[in-house]
């Protein structure tokens with residue numbers, strides 16, 4: 001299948017290895033990956049901060065960039081949720097009915113990674129190997145807007161060598177919330193503190209999730225604590241194999257890949 | 266949204282009056298982030314709230330899970346509310362006809378000031394200088410106790426938690442459990458200090474505390490001549506009012522005094538008697554986590570020789586009509602005040618109810634209060650900060666028994682707030698500039714390259730310095746930020762694939 005990859009603005013700019021992992025994984029599963037050059041952002045941050053009018057040209061750019069795609073995959077629950085639940089509404093509100101229709105049609109062809117793998121491709125064992133102790137945080141938008149359910153867990157359970165430990169109070173929000181982390185920094189930090197305590201209680205080496213933004217938040221906090229536990233995106237785990245170097249290797253715990261940044265030192 | 270066509274295009278929509286300032290308890294004096302900061306420092310408060318919300322969440326989840334048709338019930342609740350709002354004016358007039366036909370008197374109050382004046386005059390006419398009160402959000406919203414006090418009338422709260430708040434000269438922090446921020450030891454201290462003639466050996470055993478309150482209240486119920494209540498529901502077709510409660514103190518107030526005055530928001534009515542069937546199933550399971558609440562009191566007008574012989578119903582607008590005019594925001598009027606959304610809210614759990622400034626805290630408060638009062642374009646308007654007091658995690662929507670999509674409403678109100686701003690704030694300027702960049706791929710690539718310049722700040726370290734200038738400082742105070750990569754993914758891909 002020819003799959004268009006939407007890297008998302010945050011992953012592309014700050015954690016490109018997550019997009020790389022997504023591409024590697026899809027290619028390994030035999031698919032043809034394209035990365036439309038005109039892509040930037042889905043508009044979610046603008047909409048959720050109150051700038052819905054300003055978001056309209058961003059949505060238009062997104063729709064233009066992916067116009068020729070049969071199917072779009074993104075390694076981000078919240079961006080896909082915004083594409084599915086906000087883009088068309090924002091365009092419609094601005095009176096851009098043509099754009100709204102195109103956005104809606106594109107949304108129907110857009111998938112979050114775990115949903116794409118399990119529902120569209122019908123695979124749970126992607127041939128990955130990741131010999132580490134891992135806990136999974138079900139990010140709010142994947143959980144409640146996209147209803148990904150246990151798809152990420154199905155995928156993780158099939159990874160060789162991976163020891164999956166349950167996260168206590170997994171369904172509570174980590175406190176990121178986009179601009180909430182800045183506008184309500186104190187409350188956000190209080191929520192993050194509780195999430196980190198739960199992550200650390202699992203004694204996992206790695207906390208994973210399907211959203212790079214939440215992971216940046218949790219990982220940034222864990223890194224500041226010098227906790228030794230770090231965050232790795234689901235796509236990176238699924239992309240990693242025990243093939244010799246030269247193939248893709250996910251940033252492993254303790255071997256802080258330079259690109260990933262939030263290394264435990 | 267359902268197909269209800271009350272909303273007019275913005276340009277033609279007349280500005281409807283919102284709840285007036287200076288009266289009632291719908292506004293705090295500080296924006297949410299500042300008020301929350303103080304609350305977060307209170308370790309006892311956080312422990313009390315964490316324990317209480319965790320318990321009630323578990324109870325609710327248990328009793329909701331045992332109802333096989335919960336999803337259908339919830340949809341029925343949502344549909345009844347939506348249909349009621351679409352013809353609210355007609356239902357209200359029907360309610361007035363029915364209440365009047367059964368010997369009650371209906372009063373219409375445009376806002377808090379009018380409602381307080383009506384109730385004060387009614388109490389005065391009876392000659393009483395003391396009233397007993399059933400727990401009611403509407404009377405707190407309008408600041409009725411304060412208004413009565415100014416007129417020399419003492420209002421006694423009879424709900425146990427409200428009594429704790431009143432005796433402690435405190436403010437309620439939850440719509441169902443107003444003293445949720447207090448633990449047993451604190452309550453014992455308040456009782457020992459304020460209840461006249463209380464047993465000096467009073468312990469913090471819940472039963473002993475309840476008995477102390479009971480002795481204190483009994484005497485007042487028996488001598489009260491006037492009671493003031495709110496209402497959970499009013500049935501238009503029969504003129505019936507409904508109050509649901511757990512303690513029986515409400516039942517005492519509703520039956521013993523000679524005169525009963527009920528203050529009710531205009532959105533509380535349901536068209537038919539049958540509609541109660543749906544809500545009386547949804548409400549107790551969502552609020553207290555009980556299958557059925559212990560006391561459901563229903564009355565219509567007056568019954569000679571039985572219960573109050575004089576009944577007044579005060580119908581309160583106080584900004585509700587303005588809320589009804591907003592096609593997205595009007596859903597907030599569907600709320601049946603079960604408080605399930607407060608109990609699951611991660612922000613409420615940390616910051617507590619007082620941080621919201623209004624008597625309606627938590628997720629529903631964050632959408633209801635700013636709509637009732639209106640949001641000024643002023644950045645320091647406390648209620649304009651409320652729609653931002655959420656991570657949009659969606660837990661509130663999932664538990665709401667009438668399926669109010671609070672997250673979408675929060676996003677809508679943020680949009681309304683931004684669009685009401687008179688001058689271009691630095692934030693707006695930044696978001697506009699970013700929107701321009703993000704909608705032009707060439708500019709976006711340039712901006713991404715500029716982000717890579719952050720590598721200079723990092724000087725080879727994996728994370729950026731912990732002390733970045735604002736607004737980034739709000740992030741870096743507690744979290745590291747990774748050093749931006751040398752190359753973005755799309756750049757690398759284009760290079761490799763020769764695009």
Ligand code: SF4
Pocket residue numbers: 551599600601602603604605606607629661664665666667668669
């Ligand atoms: S918004 Fe829904 S969950 Fe919250 S108090 Fe109202 S009815 Fe209950």
